[in-house]
Amino acid sequence: xxxxxxxxxxxxxxxxxxxxxxxxxxxxxxxxxxxxxxxxxxxxxxxxxxxxxxxxxxxxxxxxxxxxxxxxxxxxxxxxxxxxxxxxxxxxxxxxxxxxxxxxxxxxxxxxxxxxxxxxxxxxxxxxxxxxxxxxxx
Amino acid sequence: xxxxxxxxxxxxxxxxxxxxxxxxxxxxxxxxxxxxxxxxxxxxxxxxxxxxxxxxxxxxxxxxxxxxxxxxxxxxxxxxxxxxxxxxxxxxxxxxxxxxxxxxxxxxxxxxxxxxxxxxxxxxxxxxxxxxxxxxxxxxxxxxxxxxxxxxxx
Numbered sequence: 001x002x003x004x005x006x007x008x009x010x011x012x013x014x015x016x017x018x019x020x021x022x023x024x025x026x027x028x029x030x031x032x033x034x035x036x037x038x039x040x041x042x043x044x045x046x047x048x049x050x051x052x053x054x055x056x057x058x059x060x061x062x063x064x065x066x067x068x069x070x071x072x073x074x075x076x077x078x079x080x081x082x083x084x085x086x087x088x089x090x091x092x093x094x095x096x097x098x099x100x101x102x103x104x105x106x107x108x109x110x111x112x113x114x115x116x117x118x119x120x121x122x123x124x125x126x127x128x129x130x131x132x133x134x135x136x137x138x
Numbered sequence: 139x140x141x142x143x144x145x146x147x148x149x150x151x152x153x154x155x156x157x158x159x160x161x162x163x164x165x166x167x168x169x170x171x172x173x174x175x176x177x178x179x180x181x182x183x184x185x186x187x188x189x190x191x192x193x194x195x196x197x198x199x200x201x202x203x204x205x206x207x208x209x210x211x212x213x214x215x216x217x218x219x220x221x222x223x224x225x226x227x228x229x230x231x232x233x234x235x236x237x238x239x240x241x242x243x244x245x246x247x248x249x250x251x252x253x254x255x256x257x258x259x260x261x262x263x264x265x266x267x268x269x270x271x272x273x274x275x276x277x278x279x280x281x282x283x284x285x286x287x288x289x290x291x292x
Contacts, residue, residue, distance in 0.1 A: 019171065020171070026169065029165070029168065029169040030169040030170065032165070032204065033162065033165035033166040033168070033169040034166060034169070034197070034199070034200040034203075035199075035200025035201060035202070035203030035204035035209070036199075036200050036203060037203065037204065037205075037206050037209060038210070038220060038223070039220075040220070040221055040223075046221060049221065050221045050222065050288075051288075059224075059225040059228070060196055060199055060200065060225070060228070061169075061170065063196045063199075063228060064166075064170040064194070064195075064196045064197075065170060065171075066196075067170075067194055067195035067196045068170065068171075068172060068174075070195060071174065071194065071195065072174065075186070076192055076194070076195060076235055077234075077235050079195055079232055080231070080232055081229070081230065081231045081232065082195055082196075082229065082230045082232070083227070083228065083229030083230070083280075084227065084228055084229070085226065085227045086224070086225050086226060086227065086228075089224075
């Protein structure tokens, strides 16, 4: 994996990470494990009380999937920065895919750094997260 | 709801000091379907050069949470109904990877408040510094929360 990192150039795409559909069980496990206990993700009565049809997935679950995309590609200690905008909610049963692409490479603080564009896209083409990351290259 | 008073900008929220536990890291890895053994198997982590299980990139967001309603008391004090809250943006700047066994202190601060669409959307920005007990910087987090007001601007 690290060997391939020496060949990274602008336009290089990260191997996509395709996830299984998000189940209610996933949400029930992710809440306590992550610490995010906002009931809007766990309790359909709370969701309905503000006019929603159902609970929806934690944004940070999708960001955690993007984190997997990154750490599948580089050792974690190479990640300098990681940011997302949550563009749409993720319904229960949605099936996310994480993608990333190198958009620039610069010399910063004595190391080569790649700036990445990231996205999470559902099976129906809804883009739920748009993000960026900066990683140090070998 | 009423507009959030911009005077809250600069407010330091209570810091929390939390022990990073292997068990919770394993639960997190399992919940996100992590298949890399570095995040759940101490031997695999050590073989990859880690002191113990590493704290994955986004885990710091919830490290200081997990208490239920107490996690959201700061929003309630601002008059925000949690049911109307959306996570707008989240960023992390990293200085070092934390590991199971570390004791980390999270120091959050409200750094911006603004409104759009005539107050129908209010935005709260909270930045959090994370350090090890010895003061080593681990990361800075920046969270933008969107508060929808169904009764305003419509």
